[in-house]
Amino acid sequence: MKRDCRLIATLPSLSNLKKVQEVFESDCVDEVRFNTGVHVPFAAEEALDILQRLSLKYDKKLWIDVKGRQLRISKWADPLYSCIELNHHVEVLYPAEVCFRNGDRVRIAHIKDGNKLFVEPLPKEALGAGQSVNIIGRDVEIDGYLTEKDKEYLTACAKLGMPWIMASFVEEFLDFMEILTLQPNAQIMAKIESLKGMELVTRHPSVLMEKFNIFSLMAARDDLYIQTGENCSMLKHLKAIVDVDSGAVCASRIFPSLERRQTPEFADYADLELMYSMGYRRFMLCDNICNYHFEKAIKAWKEFQHG
Numbered sequence: 001m002k003r004d005c006r007l008i009a010t011l012p013s014l015s016n017l018k019k020v021q022e023v024f025e026s027d028c029v030d031e032v033r034f035n036t037g038v039h040v041p042f043a044a045e046e047a048l049d050i051l052q053r054l055s056l057k058y059d060k061k062l063w064i065d066v067k068g069r070q071l072r073i074s075k076w077a078d079p080l081y082s083c084i085e086l087n088h089h090v091e092v093l094y095p096a097e098v099c100f101r102n103g104d105r106v107r108i109a110h111i112k113d114g115n116k117l118f119v120e121p122l123p124k125e126a127l128g129a130g131q132s133v134n135i136i137g138r139d140v141e142i143d144g145y146l147t148e149k150d151k152e153y154l155t156a157c158a159k160l161g162m163p164w165i166m167a168s169f170v171e172e173f174l175d176f177m178e179i180l181t182l183q184p185n186a187q188i189m190a191k192i193e194s195l196k197g198m199e200l201v202t203r204h205p206s207v208l209m210e211k212f213n214i215f216s217l218m219a220a221r222d223d224l225y226i227q228t229g230e231n232c233s234m235l236k237h238l239k240a241i242v243d244v245d246s247g248a249v250c251a252s253r254i255f256p257s258l259e260r261r262q263t264p265e266f267a268d269y270a271d272l273e274l275m276y277s278m279g280y281r282r283f284m285l286c287d288n289i290c291n292y293h294f295e296k297a298i299k300a301w302k303e304f305q306h307g
Helices: 017-025 046-058 148-159 173-182 195-203 205-211 221-227 233-244 266-278 287-292 292-307
Strands: 005-011 031-035 061-066 090-092 094-100 105-112 116-120 134-137 141-144 163-166 187-192 215-221 249-251 282-284
Touching: 005 105, 005 195, 005 287, 017 046, 017 292, 046 094, 046 148, 046 163, 061 148, 090 105, 090 134, 116 148, 134 221, 148 173, 163 173, 173 187, 173 205, 187 195, 195 205, 195 233, 205 215, 205 233, 215 221, 215 233, 221 233, 221 249, 233 266, 266 292, 287 292
Parallel strands: 005 031, 005 282, 031 061, 061 163, 163 187, 187 215, 215 249, 249 282
Antiparallel strands: 090 141, 094 105, 094 134, 105 116
């Protein structure tokens, strides 16, 4: 029995507070994550106030996940008539591709004004605002770290006394300084999602963990796998992260088969067992699983813990 494992669950949309409360109530959930990249029907401070009350009521640590340099589509777009507009300005060396969450890839033909992408061939479907994407190329530079929404949430966190911050796509020490400027008491979980993030972990582990209020690391496996070339080197990266931080979180691609079936495939359990043998003891369920398959995932998690 794996009694030493802990589970972090991503909260569903705050438009359905009943489902949010169900996540907090679950005996299997040890900590919760609020993804600030999703749209909510409240201002930042009001949303955090609601979540803080639930966190205190159920005595569960609440992580506020700011998006940093994670690339997201900022406006709905039909690529036949419009470009793909991003939340950050980017510079790339051609050839380069845009990779979407469903695995589709298209070539970047032109970038206008720094953040408007024209691509070939056209994506098959309209692209939703808030959808995250990856740009794959030889040299991709993303301008700036915190978004305006990130700054709103961090300011509200400082006002409400909420220190637990997940920082997406960290790649430089300055990323942490930007967070600490707005929330000086932040206890940061650094999400490692790119080769530059891996370089930060492996080249400067002691500085990273001791100088910048880094509470923990996270192996954000979905983006990290894409950004590191979708090959077997991923195992090396995952091992390096948990070697630096024995309390690191293994996140994403957990029970992905539940999106197409009622019970997990054997590969899902084998994956968790491999991560456990590698040293991971904290795991996090992603947005889609928690939004649409939470009950099935919790049942499967219980089976893994007792297996």
